Amino acid sequence: xxxxxxxxxxxxxxxxxPGVDTxxxxxxxxxxVVTPEEFDASSEPxxxxxxxxPHTTQTFQVTTMPEPLAKQEARPNQxxxxxxxxxxxxxxxxxxxLSASSRDGTIGLAITSYFPDRDAWAAGSRAxxxxxxxxxxxxTPQEIGLDLKDALAGPHSAAVRLCYRQEYKDxxxxxxxxxxxCSEPHTAEDISAWIAQDASLATxxxxxxxxxxxxxxxxGTEKLPxxxxxxxxxxxxxxxxxxxxxxxxxxxxxxxxxPELVTGTLAPQRVAVTGGAGKNG
Amino acid sequence: xxxxxxxxxxxxxxxxxxAQKAFTPAPVRGRKGTKARPLGSLGRYLxxxxxxxxxxxxxxxxxAMISGLVAAALMVVRLLIxxxxxxxxxxxxxxxxCSLGVMNQRPWDYAEFTKYxxxxxxxxxxxxxxxxxxxxxxxxxxxxLLLLWLGKLLTPLTGWGPxxxxxxxxxxxxxxxxxxxxxxxxxxxxxxxxxxxxxxxxTGVMADGVFADFFISPYSxxxxxxxxLGVSVALLHYWNGNGPRWLALLLVVLATVFTVAAKTQTAAxxxxxxxxxxxxxxPRRAADGEAAVxxxxxxxxxxxxxxxxxxxxxxxxxPATAVxxxxxxxxxxxxxxxxxxxxxxxxxxxxxxxxxxxxxxxxDLEWLGLDPSFINSMDTTVASTRSAVYNPLxxxxxxxxxxxxxxxxxxxxxxxxxxxxxRGVTAMLTPELGYVGSYLEGFEHGPYDKxxxxxxxxxxxxxxxxxxxxxxxxxxxxxxxxxxxxFRKRSAVGRLAxxxxxxxxxxxxxxxxxxxxxxxxxxxxxxxxxxALCGPLxxxxxxxxxxxxxxxxxxxxxxxxAKAQQGSADPAIVG
Numbered sequence: 001x002x003x004x005x006x007x008x009x010x011x012x013x014x015x016x017x018p019g020v021d022t023x024x025x026x027x028x029x030x031x032x033v034v035t036p037e038e039f040d041a042s043s044e045p046x047x048x049x050x051x052x053x054p055h056t057t058q059t060f061q062v063t064t065m066p067e068p069l070a071k072q073e074a075r076p077n078q079x080x081x082x083x084x085x086x087x088x089x090x091x092x093x094x095x096x097x098l099s100a101s102s103r104d105g106t107i108g109l110a111i112t113s114y115f116p117d118r119d120a121w122a123a124g125s126r127a128x129x130x131x132x133x134x135x136x137x138x139x140t141p142q143e144i145g146l147d148l149k150d151a152l153a154g155p156h157s158a159a160v161r162l163c164y165r166q167e168y169k170d171x172x173x174x175x176x177x178x179x180x181x182c183s184e185p186h187t188a189e190d191i192s193a194w195i196a197q198d199a200s201l202a203t204x205x206x207x208x209x210x211x212x213x214x215x216x217x218x219x220g221t222e223k224l225p226x227x228x229x230x231x232x233x234x235x236x237x238x239x240x241x242x243x244x245x246x247x248x249x250x251x252x253x254x255x256x257x258x259p260e261l262v263t264g265t266l267a268p269q270r271v272a273v274t275g276g277a278g279k280n281g
Numbered sequence: 282x283x284x285x286x287x288x289x290x291x292x293x294x295x296x297x298x299x300a301q302k303a304f305t306p307a308p309v310r311g312r313k314g315t316k317a318r319p320l321g322s323l324g325r326y327l328x329x330x331x332x333x334x335x336x337x338x339x340x341x342x343x344x345a346m347i348s349g350l351v352a353a354a355l356m357v358v359r360l361l362i363x364x365x366x367x368x369x370x371x372x373x374x375x376x377x378x379c380s381l382g383v384m385n386q387r388p389w390d391y392a393e394f395t396k397y398x399x400x401x402x403x404x405x406x407x408x409x410x411x412x413x414x415x416x417x418x419x420x421x422x423x424x425x426l427l428l429l430w431l432g433k434l435l436t437p438l439t440g441w442g443p444x445x446x447x448x449x450x451x452x453x454x455x456x457x458x459x460x461x462x463x464x465x466x467x468x469x470x471x472x473x474x475x476x477x478x479x480x481x482x483x484t485g486v487m488a489d490g491v492f493a494d495f496f497i498s499p500y501s502x503x504x505x506x507x508x509x510l511g512v513s514v515a516l517l518h519y520w521n522g523n524g525p526r527w528l529a530l531l532l533v534v535l536a537t538v539f540t541v542a543a544k545t546q547t548a549a550x551x552x553x554x555x556x557x558x559x560x561x562x563x564p565r566r567a568a569d570g571e572a573a574v575x576x577x578x579x580x581x582x583x584x585x586x587x588x589x590x591x592x593x594x595x596x597x598x599x600p601a602t603a604v605x606x607x608x609x610x611x612x613x614x615x616x617x618x619x620x621x622x623x624x625x626x627x628x629x630x631x632x633x634x635x636x637x638x639x640x641x642x643x644x645d646l647e648w649l650g651l652d653p654s655f656i657n658s659m660d661t662t663v664a665s666t667r668s669a670v671y672n673p674l675x676x677x678x679x680x681x682x683x684x685x686x687x688x689x690x691x692x693x694x695x696x697x698x699x700x701x702x703x704r705g706v707t708a709m710l711t712p713e714l715g716y717v718g719s720y721l722e723g724f725e726h727g728p729y730d731k732x733x734x735x736x737x738x739x740x741x742x743x744x745x746x747x748x749x750x751x752x753x754x755x756x757x758x759x760x761x762x763x764x765x766x767x768f769r770k771r772s773a774v775g776r777l778a779x780x781x782x783x784x785x786x787x788x789x790x791x792x793x794x795x796x797x798x799x800x801x802x803x804x805x806x807x808x809x810x811x812x813a814l815c816g817p818l819x820x821x822x823x824x825x826x827x828x829x830x831x832x833x834x835x836x837x838x839x840x841x842x843a844k845a846q847q848g849s850a851d852p853a854i855v856g
Contacts, residue, residue, distance in 0.1 A: 019408035035384050036391075037375045038411035041418065045409035068673065077624065078417060079663055079670040117409055117418070140389035 019045025022117045023125035025062050028149055030055035031131070039133070039141065042078050043117040051147040057112070058148050060097035061130040063088050065115070075121035085113025089130030097132075098160070099153040103218040104267065105162035105190030106152070107181050108135045108142075134160060137179070158182040158265045162190040164233050164246060168258040175234040185261035188231045188246035191218040197234065197241040207232040211245035218247065220268045226250075228266060331478045333471030333821075333828045336772050338521050344473045345466040352484045353459025359488055359735060360451050360497055364724045366490065366732040367398040367447060367497025369717030371803075374499025376421045376619075378402055379412035381433055383444045385499070396728030397718045400447040400497060419619035424508065424542035425501035428453050451497035454507065458487060461510045468517040470772055475824065482817035483510070489738040490731070491712040492810055494719055501543050505807045508540025508547070509814075512554065513777055520773035522562035530603045533558060541611050545618055547807065548611045549791030550784030555608070557780045558600040563771055624679070628663050628670075629799035630687050631678070636660070637798075638700060648690060650681045662799060687794055705793045706749040708801040710742045712809045738813045752812070756782050759815040762822040770825050778818045785811035 022043045029048035033039050033056045038046070049055050069076050069084055076084075089111050100106065110133045116125040132148060133141035144159065151157050163186035164177030173187060180186050193214035201207045208230040215230045216222060224230070229250035235242045249262055360366060372395075375385060383402035387394040410418025432450030436442070439449050462480050469476040487493060487506065495502040515536040519529040533554075541548045631649070636642040637660040646655055655678065658669035669675055691698055719732035733739065745752040763778025785808050792804045 017406065017408050022409070033411075034405070035375070035411065036389055037379070038407070041410040043410050043418070046411070047408075072676075077621075077663075077670055078415060079668055080675075083671055138388065138390050138393065 020047055021045070021120065022114070022129075023120035023123065023127060025059060025114070025127055025129035027059050027062050028147075030058045030147070032143075033057045033131075033133070033141065039112055040078075040082070042075070042081050042115050043120075044114040044129070044131075045117065052145055054143040054145055056141040056143055057131040057133045059129050060132050060148070061089060061093050063128045063130065065126040065128050070126045073122070075115070075118050081115050082113065085115070085128060085130070088128050089113045093130065094132055097150075098148060099150040099270075101152070101218075101270075103191050103193065103214060104152045104157075105192040106160050107162040107179055108137070109133070109160060110135045110139065110141065152267075153270045155269055157267060158263065161265050161267065162192075163265075164188045164190065164244075165261070166233065173231075173259065176236065177233050182265045183263060185263055187259055187261060188233060188248040189266055191215055191245050191247055193245035194235075195243045195245070197243050201243050207234075207243050210243070214245045215247050218267065220270065224250075328827075331472075331474050331824070333475040333824050336470040336770065336825065336828075337472070338470050338523065340467040341473050341476065342467070344477060345463040348466050348477055348480050349459040349461075349463025352462040352480065353455045355484065356455040356458055356488060356493065356496070357452060360455065360493060361448065365398070365400065365448050365451075365497060365721055366494055366719045366734075367400060367451065368494040368500060368714065368719065369395050369398050369729075370499050371395055371714075371717050371800075375412075376414045377423055377425060377501060378429060378445065378499045379405075379407055380420060380426065381429055381445060382406065383433070395717045397720055397722040397726075398447075398497065400721070401442060402445040402447070402499075403442070404444045414619035414621045415625070417619060417621045419621055420617075421619055422542065422614070422617055423501040423504060423544065424539045425504035427539075428457070428504055428507075429499075447497045447499060450503075454496040454503045457507050458484075458510070461507060461514055464514045465510070465517075468514055468521060468773075469821075470521075470774065471825070471828075475821075479817050479821045482820055483814065485735075485737055486810070486813045486816060488735045489813075490719065490733055490735060491714075491739050491742075491806070492813075493735075494732060495806070502806055504543035505540060505547055506810055508536060508543050509781075509807070509811060511536035512540055513781070513814075516557055516780060517773045517777055519558070520560070520562050520776055526562070527599060529562075530558065530599055534603050534607055537607050538610050541607070542614055544807065545615055545622075546788055546791055546795075546804065548615060549787040550780075551608065551611055553780050553784045553787060555604040557776065558604050559597060560776060561596055561600075563773060625663055625799075626796040627682050627684070627687070628678075629796045630794065631682060632658055632661055632669060633799045634701070634793070634796075635687070635690065635697075638704075639697070645690070648693075649686060650677075652677060684795060691794065701793050703749070704798065705789055705801070705805065706753065707746065708798075709789070709805040709809045709812060710746045710749060710752060711802055712742055712806060713739055714802055738809075738816075741816070742809065742813075755819070756785070756812060756815055759819050759822065762819065762826065766822050766825050772825055774818070774821050774825060778815070778822055781811055781814050781818060 022045050026048075028051075030051040030053075031044065031046050032049055032054070033044060033046065038044065039057075044057075051058060064070070065084060065088075069080060075081070091109075091111065094109065094111060095104075095106075098104075098106070112131050112133065114129040114131065115121070116123075116127055134144050134146075134148075135141050146156055146159060148160070151160060159181055161182040163180050163182040163184070165180050165185065166177035166187045167174040177187060182189055191211070191214050193211060195201065195210060201210060211230045211232045212224075215224065215228075219225065219228065227250050229248055230245070231248035232243050232245050235244055247266055249260065249266075370385065370387070372391060378385070381402075382404060384405035384407075385394075385399055386401045386403055387399035413419045414421050429445065429450055431453045432447065433445040435449040435452060436444065436446045439446065439452070441448060462484060465483065466473075466476045466480050469479055487510075492502075492506060495506070512533065515529070515532040518524070519526075519533050523529075537551075537554050541551070631651075632655075636645060636656070639645045642656060642659055643653060646653055652672075652674045654672060654674060655669055658665075658667055658672065661667045661669065663670055669678060672678075691701075713731055715729065715731065718726070718729045720726035720730055742752075745755075759778050760782040763775045763782065766772050766775025767779060768775070788811065789805075789808045792801070792808060796804060
């Protein structure tokens with residue numbers, strides 16, 4: 001009886017299907033990776049899904065493992081692989097894939113790396129797959145139906161842009177704000193210009209003046225459009241205070257009324273500057 | 282012989298009592314003559330009711346069935362009412378449970394999901410290395426999968442959704458525990474109430490949150506706990522000598538294989554199990570429950586002696602074959618375990634245990650044949666930022682360090698075992714895993730809150746931390762009393778005590794040498810469970826040693842013998 005039960009259990013075990021070949025990953029493919037263990041696994045062979053359908057990660061770059069690890073006959077262990085992945089899959093590479101300009105601030109993007117499985121490694125593959133996931137504020141990858149290639153140049157970039165939600169109290173907005181994606185209600189939008197606060201930035205006027213050139217660069221205009229204003233926030237970490245330049249809707253609320261929370265982005269659409277190609281492929 | 286001796290003694294005592302009554306003068310003060318003292322009466326009542334009496338053997342099916350049901354029901358109640366309690370997952374559960382095609386519904390972040398228990402696992406298709414040990418995809422086998430699989434079958438029937446709910450696994454564990462308690466009562470010797478008392482104490486150990494909470498968890502510890510109880514029952518049955526010997530041996534083999542397959546650390550008690558199986562069963566006891574008669578050695582011709590010796594060897598053939606089977610299985614099972622586990626254990630043995638607690642870590646590195654640069658990774662795990670896996674010379678570690686190297690090191694540095702033992706005992710006496718919660722989120726319990734509704738073992742262990750030596754002494758006493766009961770009273774309970782104590786010690790050192798300090802509290806849980814079983818065993822051993830089987834009145838015994846001969850009553854049931 002025990003033997004029958006053991007057989008039944010082992011046959012019921014579904015250790016995982018082999019999936020697709022991990023030796024030759026492709027840039028631009030989307031995958032449904034839903035558990036932390038899959039996210040952190042050394043290889044990821046789940047069949048790709050169309051990027052317009054719900055998925056959690058997208059391959060933004062394919063590169064090759066450098067030496068000395070590449071020389072090892074047996075695949076290095078998970079820690080060694082992931083450490084190499086951190087060096088090979090950089091945020092600069094990701095920003096290029098997203099067609100981010102120097103004024104685009106992002107939020108909720110996590111990078112992970114995958115490698116050939118043991119068989120593919122033994123067969124000679126040294127491909128490194130760099131994936132990006134859109135995460136919530138806890139770091140949990142979110143299901144999206146968005147193709148992230150050149151996303152920051154396109155019309156659907158709000159989900160990955162950094163915005164701030166400031167508190168309104170006693171008729172004034174707080175200096176700091178909570179980080180939220182611009183697809184959620186917010187009061188200001190980051191323009192990726194962070195400046196250590198000094199005496200010249202002590203007043204709101206000083207801060208706005210300092211941030212104005214960056215705002216114009218972000219908006220792609222020579223002067224501020226109607227209805228848009230510069231609205232920097234101040235972030236304090238320990239004793240360090242940083243001015244984070246941001247723009248916001250300039251509509252003045254009625255006295256005693258909280259400023260309107262907005263969703264979406266003020267960033268103009270532009271022509272993508274990258275092809276999102278892999279370093280080596 | 283025993284019957285005559287004890288019966289005679291009883292008669293003498295009765296005669297003495299009469300004489301005393303006739304000539305005893307009135308007491309000068311205090312006690313009132315013939316009036317019994319309340320404490321003494323209570324003691325005598327308890328001894329009469331719960332004492333083992335004559336060490337009778339044989340099943341007591343009715344009592345066993347009721348006790349098993351009650352034990353299972355109590356465990357279900359303590360685990361699920363008024364709210365479910367379990368053991369939070371520290372991340373180890375996925376590697377085992379995912380092989381049933383389910384994923385845990387829990388927060389993504391480690392610090393978040395360890396705060397509470399998350400019993401729901403929903404169907405999910407894993408690919409490649411997404412399922413397995415620590416992201417390597419190496420399959421993680423355990424006999425716990427059998428319990429998990431049964432839980433998966435039960436989950437849809439309980440209304441806990443599709444997939445697998447560890448509360449259903451908890452129910453399965455409770456049922457198995459109830460069956461084992463019923464079986465234990467059937468294989469224990471002595472009066473029914475004595476058996477029930479010992480089974481109740483075992484239930485008390487199991488019901489402590491430090492052990493019971495594992496029933497509702499994705500860990501493999503429940504299989505180990507139940508396996509240890511299963512091995513105990515099977516060994517008692519084997520030694521009692523009831524029923525076909527091959528069947529008794531087969532039960533021992535199955536129970537041992539189940540236990541070893543639960544967690545590899547349990548393989549450490551194989552030498553003890555092997556000795557236990559080669560410790561031939563006791564001679565059958567007389568039907569009326571008297572101690573077994575030991576045949577005196579008789580003089581024989583050399584030819585007869587040779588035949589006797591031949592029979593003895595033949596008697597060992599079957600258990601020896603069974604031992605070989607178990608060893609072969611264990612070797613195969615250990616080899617089938619993820620290589621990743623072995624690598625991490627060796628890493629911990631060196632960088633978490635050996636070097637940080639060394640007065641001369643540089644010299645130790647030299648002894649191990651490792652580059653001095655590894656000193657920078659002292660006191661790190663493989664996941665640390667300073668981990669040795671990032672050292673370009675890490676292949677040197679993989680090449681030179683094995684379990685044999687570690688054993689060799691401690692063989693040549695035995696003084697290091699003393700402090701290591703002290704740390705291990707302290708860890709064993711700290712069985713509560715404070716870094717994982719016991720409750721479901723949303724039940725008015727804070728993060729990491731521990732359930733302590735029945736903290737018998739926890740309380741005793743915590744108290745023993747004040748004097749760990751006393752705790753080891755308790756185990757030693759259990760071992761010595763076990764030997765005394767095994768040889769003087771010829772009871773299988775004594776043998777079981779020896780197996781449990783020695784098995785626990787073997788496992789203790791296996792844990793300390795193979796992994797050491799890394800997550801030591803959890804690793805010591807099974808050792809702690811075996812140590813906690815010394816409680817019920819001590820009660821049984823002391824009761825057996827203190828019992829006087831001959832005290833059963835002659836009239837009663839005659840009646841029982843007659844009934845037994847007629848086959849109309851279970852001879853083991855003593856009124």
